[in-house]
Amino acid sequence: MMKERIVQALARAEKRGGVKAAQWRLVSGHSSRQERYYVKNDLELAREVEEVRHSLTVYVDGNEGDKKTRGEASITLQPSLSDEKIDSKIAQALFAASMSKNPWFDLPGPAEARVLLPPSGFEAMDETSRAETCRRALFAPEKKPQDPPLARINALELFISKNSKQFINSKGARFDTEEWKGYSEFIVEAEGDSGGVELFDDIAFSEPAAARLEEATGARLAQVRDRAKASPTPALKDLPVILRGREAEDIFAWFFDNASTEAIFTKASSFFLGMNVQQTDPAIDILDPLDIWAEPIIPGLPNSCPYDGEGFPLERTQVVDKGVLKCLTGGIRYADWLGQPRKGSFPLFSVSAGKVSLEQLRAKPCLELVKFSDFSLEQTTGDFGGEIRLAYWFDGKKRIPLTGGSISGSVAELRSTMVRSRERALASRSLCPEAVLLKGVSITGAL
Structure with a gap:
């Protein structure tokens, strides 16, 4: 061998x-x-x-x-x-x-796993059923009644992988893992008065969870219909902004990633143990204190693993408690160099639920952003921004779909007043609140 x-x-x-x-x-x-490639609902290519x-x-x-x-x-x-x-x-x-x-640093030696990977529902299915179950779920929302304009999936790619790994090192550390990973990316489209519009999205999963897959495509189909009739974003001043889904996760990930041993050792992060990572001014109270955990395993998400890439055994660890940095996670070499206990490098994280529902966050005038052409967040400074593909402006009376324009801001400056939703959902690498409200974000109109 x-x-x-x-x-x-x-x-x-x-x-x-x-x-x-x-x-x-x-x-x-x-x-x-x-691998399965679809144009509309027709299979164009299948391969193993x-x-x-x-x-x-x-x-x-x-x-x-x-x-x-x-x-x-x-x-x-x-x-x-x-x-x-x-x-x-x-x-x-x-x-x-x-x-x-x-x-110098030492490699980890032999160690028992502290957590176990749960079995995936894919394991009990045959090869045909795995792909077909996911395909049916992803295309199911197309068959439901729709308000005009009609929306549909233009193209969809589906990948389902079984990944086996064997790890050994010269100190005798040894473990085997098996993981299922599903991934789909898709383009939805609708025809508006000014022509056709599209939205792109993707989803990663480790279970054939039909409800989650249906929700992913169903939400984008509804949103592309709204984009087809959206108005250009006007100049909006002093309006709270709600970020949803992956962009909300990016905000929470800024705290988690800046609490890593590598970021702190390399001076890319200004965080330190005992610091209130949400506080910008001692005179300002934190509106919604964060709790963040490093997670080796989150059911439903790929990349769960009982060991990190260097072979160190992982277990659920609280990183931030009510806004205060309690523990550093990350590469064990950086932990050694910082003189901190080894915790390992975690693939996933979770954030506790907020106290306010999404509907309550939306109840006052705000701009809720649901899709960007490109959203970026600079990990060191916390600066973020993106061009708006679809947003909803609640003016106090009605909810208006908008497109165009952009937003910009900084997590480092806005973190003390952020408010997260009570509802949580799986994102790309976390279980976190579905939405986060930020005050002080700059909004540039399309007009």
Whole structure:
């Protein structure tokens, strides 16, 4: 087997002269993927894909003055490679690692998992049922009665993968995982008085959850109908803004990512333990204190895993408690360099529910943004902005669909007055409130 061939190649490298590996890590992955491509509701292409990949990381120790250092380099090895080619690639990686002089850190050793991956509903289904169940759910909203203008799915791509991973390192750490991952991206369209309009979206999932898949396409079909009859965004001043879905998640992720060991060690984050990460002025009370947890597993979301990429066992950990930073998570090397306990690098996070419902947030004049052409949030500064594809302006009497214009603001400046919704939902990497209300966001009209 390829894994044994790589381990044997490492042993040969140890016997040869020259640069030697102090430690190593090998991750072997196998992916079996169904791919389906639809135009309208017609299947245009179906294919099955098998991928095998072996990723090897070697660590080389050295000294810089009286301090011990460690360098690393990673390579990808394919089963088709000859033993001579594997030896050559490992030698190149060892040389590259020897040129790096980072502070020393140790790899994790053997450890039992602290959490277990729940079984996926995909496991009990046959190959045909997996794709067909998801297809039916995604296209189901098209068949429901619609108010004009008529909306439909123009194109849809569907991928369902079973990913197996085997992890070993030179310290004896070893574990195997299996994960199901579904992903779909789609374009919905509707015809308006000024011509056709489109919206794009995607969804990642680990379960054949029909209700969640139907909601994803159903919401966008309703929204593209509104975009077809939307008015240009006027100049709006001093109006609270509501961000929904993925953009709301981006706001919460700013806090989670800035609480990482890597961000703090590299000075990319100004956070520190004991800091109230929502406070901008001691004289201003926090309207809606945050609770944030690092999560190894969230049912329904892919990328759940009981171990991080370096083989450290994960368990649910509270990071922020009522706005105060209580714990740092992230790469174990950065934890060592900061003198903090190792917690590991988490793929997912969750945010506690707010006290106010989405309907209550909408009850006063506001601009609710549901789709952008492009939304970006700069992780270091917290600056964000995006061009509006669809928003709803509540002027105190009626809810008006708008398109065009843009917004801009900074989480760092607006964080103390943000208010999150009581309702929570799965997003791309979290379970978090569906919406967050921000005051002080700049709105630029389309006119």
